[in-house]
Amino acid sequence: xxxxxxxxxxxxxxxxxxxxxxxxxxxxxxxxxxxxxxxxxxxxxxxxxxxxxxxxxxxxxxxxxxxxxxxxxxxxxxxxxxxxxxxxxxxxxxxxxxxxxxxxxxxxxxxxxxxxxxxxxxxxxxxxxxxxxxxxxxxxxxxxxxxxxxxxxxxxxxxxxxxxxxxxxxxxxxxxxxxxxxxxxxxxxxxxxxxxxxxxxxxxxxxxxxxxxxxxxxxxxxxxxxxxxxxxxxxxxxxxxxxxxxxxxxxxxxxxxxxxxxxxxxxxxxxxxxxxxxxxxxxxxxxxxxxxxxxxxxxxxxxxxxxxxxxxxxxxxxxxxxxxxxxxxxxxxxxxxxxxxxxxxxxxxxxxxxxxxxxxxxxxxxxxxxxxxxxxxxxxxxxxxxxxxxxxxxxxxxxxxxxxxxxxxxxxxxxxxxxxxxxxxxxxxxxxxxxxxxxxxxxxxxxxxxxxxxxxxxxxxxxxxxxxx
Amino acid sequence: xxxxxxxxxxxxxxxxxxxxxxxxxxxxxxxxxxxxxxxxxxxxxxxxxxxxxxxxxxxxxxxxxxxxxxxxxxxxxxxxxxxxxxxxxxxxxxxxxxxxxxxxxxxxxxxxxxxxxxxxxxxxxxxxxxxxxxxxxxxxxxxxxxxxxxxxxxxxxxxxxxxxxxxxxxxxxxxxxxxxxxxxxxxxxxxxxxxxxxxxxxxxxxxxxxxxxxxxxxxxxxxxxxxxxxxxxxxxxxxxxxxxxxxxxxxxxxxxxxxxxxxxxxxxxxxxxxxxxxxxxxxxxxxxxxxxxxxxxxxxxxxxxxxxxxxxxxxxxxxxxxxx
Numbered sequence: 001x002x003x004x005x006x007x008x009x010x011x012x013x014x015x016x017x018x019x020x021x022x023x024x025x026x027x028x029x030x031x032x033x034x035x036x037x038x039x040x041x042x043x044x045x046x047x048x049x050x051x052x053x054x055x056x057x058x059x060x061x062x063x064x065x066x067x068x069x070x071x072x073x074x075x076x077x078x079x080x081x082x083x084x085x086x087x088x089x090x091x092x093x094x095x096x097x098x099x100x101x102x103x104x105x106x107x108x109x110x111x112x113x114x115x116x117x118x119x120x121x122x123x124x125x126x127x128x129x130x131x132x133x134x135x136x137x138x139x140x141x142x143x144x145x146x147x148x149x150x151x152x153x154x155x156x157x158x159x160x161x162x163x164x165x166x167x168x169x170x171x172x173x174x175x176x177x178x179x180x181x182x183x184x185x186x187x188x189x190x191x192x193x194x195x196x197x198x199x200x201x202x203x204x205x206x207x208x209x210x211x212x213x214x215x216x217x218x219x220x221x222x223x224x225x226x227x228x229x230x231x232x233x234x235x236x237x238x239x240x241x242x243x244x245x246x247x248x249x250x251x252x253x254x255x256x257x258x259x260x261x262x263x264x265x266x267x268x269x270x271x272x273x274x275x276x277x278x279x280x281x282x283x284x285x286x287x288x289x290x291x292x293x294x295x296x297x298x299x300x301x302x303x304x305x306x307x308x309x310x311x312x313x314x315x316x317x318x319x320x321x322x323x324x325x326x327x328x329x330x331x332x333x334x335x336x337x338x339x340x341x342x343x344x345x346x347x348x349x350x351x352x353x354x355x356x357x358x359x360x361x362x363x364x365x366x367x368x369x370x371x372x373x374x375x376x377x378x379x380x381x382x383x384x385x386x387x388x389x390x391x392x393x394x395x396x397x398x399x400x401x402x403x404x405x406x407x408x409x410x411x412x413x414x415x416x417x418x419x420x421x422x423x424x425x426x427x428x429x430x431x432x433x434x435x436x437x438x439x440x441x442x443x444x445x446x447x448x449x450x451x452x453x454x455x456x457x458x459x460x461x462x463x464x465x466x467x468x469x
Numbered sequence: 470x471x472x473x474x475x476x477x478x479x480x481x482x483x484x485x486x487x488x489x490x491x492x493x494x495x496x497x498x499x500x501x502x503x504x505x506x507x508x509x510x511x512x513x514x515x516x517x518x519x520x521x522x523x524x525x526x527x528x529x530x531x532x533x534x535x536x537x538x539x540x541x542x543x544x545x546x547x548x549x550x551x552x553x554x555x556x557x558x559x560x561x562x563x564x565x566x567x568x569x570x571x572x573x574x575x576x577x578x579x580x581x582x583x584x585x586x587x588x589x590x591x592x593x594x595x596x597x598x599x600x601x602x603x604x605x606x607x608x609x610x611x612x613x614x615x616x617x618x619x620x621x622x623x624x625x626x627x628x629x630x631x632x633x634x635x636x637x638x639x640x641x642x643x644x645x646x647x648x649x650x651x652x653x654x655x656x657x658x659x660x661x662x663x664x665x666x667x668x669x670x671x672x673x674x675x676x677x678x679x680x681x682x683x684x685x686x687x688x689x690x691x692x693x694x695x696x697x698x699x700x701x702x703x704x705x706x707x708x709x710x711x712x713x714x715x716x717x718x719x720x721x722x723x724x725x726x727x728x729x730x731x732x733x734x735x736x737x738x739x740x741x742x743x744x745x746x747x748x749x750x751x752x753x754x755x756x757x758x759x760x761x762x763x764x765x766x767x768x769x770x771x772x773x774x775x776x777x778x779x780x781x782x783x784x785x786x787x788x789x790x791x792x793x
Binding site: 094095098099103104105107113114116117118121123124125126127128129130131132133135136138154155158159161162165166319320321322324325326328329330331336339340341344345346347348349350 | 488491492494501502512514515516517518519520521523525526528529530531532533534535536537538539540541542543544545546561562565566569570571572573574575576577579608609611632633
């Protein structure tokens with residue numbers, strides 16, 4: 001059953017997606033003006049996932065974004081000024097300059113946990129938040145995101161497995177944008193649908209078209225409702241495409257151009273605008289009204305951020321410890337007596353009604369019963385609920401083109417994919433370490449010059465130079 | 470009142486805090502029905518139930534991560550590492566997520582991460598480690614390593630009540646070896662305060678955990694030779710009690726640091742630097758140290774015997790120092 005979406009909700013979804021995109025476009029300009037201190041990670045083309053998922057949460061619920069989920073933070077209630085000031089390392093930022101990007105949160109009001117750069121670690125943390133919420137009787141749902149690459153980490157496995165054993169109210173959104181920095185998804189996970197990972201944890205899953213904001217919202221709403229009902233964690237795979245490099249410094253020359261071309265036609269915002277028009281949910285005047293509002297809000301917040309001071313240097317040495325600055329108090333929504341002896345006391349022993357026996361419940365299979373790899377792949381994926389729209393989208397989408405560039409031992413399926421551009425396949429590895437502003441740009445300039453000199457390939461050099469700012 | 474073991478002292482601290490405050494919960498591997506590998510949490514599940522005493526999968530990262538998440542909602546989780554060696558499995562979660570939380574975004578993490586540590590029980594390279602210095606080098610954490618029953622109970626209570634993430638090392642060699650009568654009723658020992666275990670005038674021996682006992686025994690032997698050693702038990706490694714160290718040095722002018730941790734990068738180096746920059750002119754001799762060598766902890770008894778510092782090694786080094 002899909003959740004109904006009201007007209008106002010439809011317009012909200014547009015507002016947040018457009019706000020997300022306009023905000024990031026402004027930040028790209030600020031980056032080019034050297035006003036962004038560190039790296040800038042684009043969510044261009046992935047806005048429908050950030051917005052559609054977070055929009056399914058209630059204010060009491062908790063989320064923890066990945067670096068590209070700026071849109072989720074906006075939906076949760078953070079303001080563009082928070083994003084601007086974070087990236088510009090200002091004293092007025094939520095972390096007062098201690099950390100950048102979307103690395104911030106709010107425990108008390110917006111119920112948001114700050115991410116760290118190491119992927120996967122948020123999954124056990126949000127499992128703990130869900131467990132504490134249940135313990136305190138708060139009836140909350142927690143949500144976090146992971147990428148196709150991040151799903152290769154040990155923390156992903158430990159976290160999701162623990163969440164499953166605990167039946168924690170955790171919605172994990174696996175944002176499959178097909179590239180983990182320069183490594184294609186096929187080199188991360190040997191699965192067609194990453195949602196199939198859910199099978200290993202015995203949890204519910206769904207695969208959804210990540211560029212269809214309504215489909216994302218509806219799949220997530222269903223998952224959130226299931227979680228709140230106590231049915232345990234849900235894994236949602238949202239298929240999409242990262243339309244820029246890993247960060248601003250990365251021109252993503254390793255991505256086959258055809259892939260960008262294809263996914264540009266699936267851009268979630270024009271697609272949704274068309275949908276709104278076709279369904280008569282708005283008119284040109286309404287669109288103009290929302291766009292004007294976004295422009296006004298961003299103008300004010302960008303101005304605020306640009307005029308804000310940098311932090312005083314001495315702040316660097318403050319705040320490693322809580323020295324009485326926080327009053328820590330759990331918010332109990334159930335009687336404490338329930339978790340205090342004698343009510344909490346039990347007979348501490350395991351019971352095994354089925355004795356773990358083979359013949360009693362046939363939960364185990366012998367080696368002979370395991371289907372061969374060939375049979376298994378012929379049977380195909382049948383994991384979880386798939387929305388009709390997503391199934392259609394998956395059927396029409398070409399296979400992601402990756403992985404076949406380096407090795408000749410790729411599976412036979414690889415031949416169906418678009419050919420890899422020769423000049424990309426043979427190009428030397430990029431050596432830019434991290435997007436850190438002017439110094440790195442200088443480094444990149446020097447590197448590029450050296451590369452051109454070495455190759456003596458003027459045509460290639462010309463194309464590459466045009467990409468530079 | 471009968472004397473109790475350190476293990477019982479730790480157990481009492483957990484029980485009493487969970488009785489006192491329903492926001493205190495415990496999680497770890499085999500801590501529930503089984504009562505923990507060393508039986509520290511025996512009876513805890515029966516008393517407090519499965520919502521508060523959580524048997525986890527073998528997933529150290531999940532244990533620490535979930536404890537951190539719980540603390541964000543105002544709970545005070547006590548997470549157990551079955552052996553502290555396994556803390557290496559969740560190093561990232563501890564050092565990057567938990568430790569940096571308050572500094573980065575003002576989110577306190579009031580959790581305790583505790584577990585059995587240390588050698589002398591033939592546990593071999595993966596059940597005997599002293600990994601405290603990885604974490605002493607991690608701002609945002611507090612690190613406690615007690616040597617007595619009284620301190621273990623009182624410091625664990627302080628750790629549970631603290632608003633910061635505290636690593637609580639329990640030397641397994643001491644679990645059932647040291648016994649002590651402790652006061653009935655609630656008490657807490659402050660974090661960050663060292664204890665002077667023995668007064669002396671000729672030299673200062675600084676130590677902690679099992680080696681505090683070794684140092685006291687050595688000091689008693691030295692006294693028979695006319696060398697009066699002052700013995701300081703650090704109790705907390707982070708934050709370090711600089712004042713007690715420097716005050717003792719002003720009295721004895723000679724310093725010997727004894728630790729079971731390996732030599733390079735051990736706390737002795739930090740103490741030596743502290744003394745050199747703050748009280749260089751008080752020194753009448755070199756700062757000396759007795760430590761384990763820079764190797765993993767070996768398994769076979771003669772090898773482990775050789776590896777661990779002991780009373781003879783401390784006495785011999787102290788004699789050398791006393792000659793200055």
